[in-house]
Amino acid sequence: MNALVTGAGGFLGLYVVEQLVARGDRVRALCRGTYAELDALGVETHRADLRDREATVAACRGMDVVFHVAGVAGISIDWDYYYGINTLGTQNIVEGCRRHGVGRLVYTSSPSVTFDGTDQKGVDESAPYPSKWLCHYAHTKALAEQHVLAANDTGELLTCALRPHLIWGPRDRHLIAKLLDRARQGRLRRVGDGTNLIDMVYVENAATAHLLAADALRPGSPVAGWTYFLSQGEPVHCWQWIDEILALAGLPPVRKSVSLAAAWKIGAVFEAVYRLLRRKSEPPMTRFLAAQLATSHYFDITRAREDFGYEPAVSTAEGMRRLGEALARG
Secondary structure, eight states, X not given: OEEEEETTTSHHHHHHXXXXXXXXXEEEEEESSOOHHHXXXXXXXXXXXXXXXXXXXXXXXXXXXXEEOOOOOOOOOOHHHHIIIIIIHHHHHHHHHHHTTOOEEEEEOOGGGGOOSSOEEEEOTTOOOOSSOSOHHHHHHHHHHHHXXXXXXXTSOEEEEEEEOSEESTTOSSHHHHHHHHHHTTOOOEESSXXXXXXXXXXXXXXXXXXXXXXXXXTTOTTTTEEEEEOOSSOEEHHHHHHHHHHHTTOOOOOOEEOHHHHHHHHHHXXXXXXXXXXXXXXXOOHHHHHHHHSOEEEOOXXXXXXXXXXXXXXXXXXXXXXXXXXXXX
């Protein structure tokens, strides 16, 4: 099939491209920069910002399916930035699909769209959106997700949204890189009592789920118009897992800690100061980050297993082994 992958030069996007190419699909990449990895794979590349409506719409021409992986994550307080890329950019993708007759759209969402700052233990896709938002990232991703699902039309465009949680693995320049950077600077603190359980997903498993969902997007399929949590299917102790990652990089475990209440207050102060000073960079702590680090959040992936056959083929142990090899190579 002819597949467009947005954010193809990013962490998850590149794995999606690699898997599509490996099985013989024709791939077009939509990204803002140039990437040697995409050139090596021989894929067609369109350079554009998702906020550029006409360029984004044009990239959808001639495609059978769009994997909308691109987005901006983070905890800064710059609403316009998140809304422009995550929400308006997604609206531009949907318009491109409609204008050019694309039949299928798989959107990469986030479990953060259901996070209200409290524990989420084994919740499924019936979990509601929160009444109050703790960060612009989650809010703008939720708006985009709702737009994608509302666009599902059995006669024209079939859509679904996937919610992979804490994607990790080799080549990660965000989650793992930031974690190790904070640890090396002595700025990493355990938040809460350290007993919280979390879900995460190895990057190759997340990429495979995107292909499975796209293949299942057919008229009459339960996948059409639905959203799915994705994970390894087995939650881990958050801070034990972080210590294991640090050990792979030859770093000591986290020794210092701060209570959730204290971290929440510190985060609220940072948010107020950054808002007052109109700073666009990320604060070192926010209420959202404090709650994410201290609460349990793991999900029921039964529906993904039943509706499109998702199984985490790469185990957590094997994924950690591969990550350790990648970190050793530098």
